[in-house]
Amino acid sequence: MTTPTTSRPPSLPRLGVFKFASCDGCQLTLLDCEDELLGIAHELDIAHFLEASSDIGTGPYDLSLVEGSVSTPEHVERVRRIRDQSRHLVTIGACATAGGVQALRNYANVEEYLATVYARPEYIETLATSTPISAHVPVDFELRGCPIDRGQLVEVITSFLAGRKPGIPNHAVCFACKRRGNVCVTVAHGTPCLGPVTHAGCGALCPTYGRGCYGCFGPAATTNLPALVPLMHRDGMSDEDVGRFLHTFNVTAFTAVEGEGPG
Incomplete structure (x- = not known):
């Protein structure tokens, strides 16, 4: 038994x-x-x-x-x-x-x-x-x-x-804005926005409600800050304003992209 x-x-x-x-x-x-x-x-x-x-x-x-x-x-x-x-x-x-x-x-x-x-x-x-x-x-x-x-x-x-690699997107917030059909706050209203250089993940929350992206998710995999900064200057931001805009939640990450500390 x-x-x-x-x-x-x-x-x-x-x-x-x-x-x-x-x-x-x-x-x-x-x-x-x-x-x-x-x-x-x-x-x-x-x-x-x-x-x-x-x-x-x-x-x-x-x-x-x-x-x-x-x-x-x-x-x-x-x-x-x-x-x-x-x-x-x-x-x-x-x-x-x-x-x-x-x-x-x-x-x-x-x-x-x-x-x-x-x-x-x-x-x-x-x-x-x-x-x-x-x-x-x-x-x-x-x-x-x-x-x-x-x-x-x-x-x-x-x-x-x-047992697989996480499927987290590497594109910028602008991609999420396009998917949601948002009007670009920078192009249409002259609102400073870090969406072009910020890692996606929030679903473009701030631009959806007419506010510029604050960079909560840090730099995207590919960024083009030299092209974005003149737009910020066009919309009334000084060099000091730009530095403060970039250096908040992800200060060291954006500094690494820029190659310098806050102004």
Whole structure:
């Protein structure tokens, strides 16, 4: 007589979600997936995600999603530990992929900032710069945005489960505007717009409502800033205005394209 055995499901891939210097907006985008998140939860073991649960699982992780920039000495050591424990590491959002808006401090004196913001700056441990995760460890994929698009996030996670490359577009926001049938705000109204040089992902949200693109998703794969800047000058922007327009959410990314810091 044989003893019946109970079949056990194979172990699920383990997901870790981690935060560095950021506003939590990209992690909240994952929680905002709602119905999609329920489906993902059946295919993944969500081992570490403090935004969603205090039940913390240790590594190793098959997929780690990392939000935020590296801004303190402790961050440097921590991101290296996460990388060592992660089979695949994906950075999510402008902070993790380009240093975030806080990287504006890279072009100023951090000691002056500390003295201005904190009553006791001697208790603050910080680096002089805010840098993307890729400046410290190898990254398998970068998902841009401030915040990221939830549809693109689901695509990245499902592509990992399927063992394929994420199908994230590399074209500029202008392409999305054309698909939506938008009238070009720059051509028609003289509104400054970073759509021609910004990575698609938002669905051309701002131009759809008559506003210029603010560059939330960082530089597109191919950019032609030398052609765009004269249009901004034509529409009344000074060199200083252009510099400020470019240096917000993705300051270090656009600086790399320009080859210089904010004016």
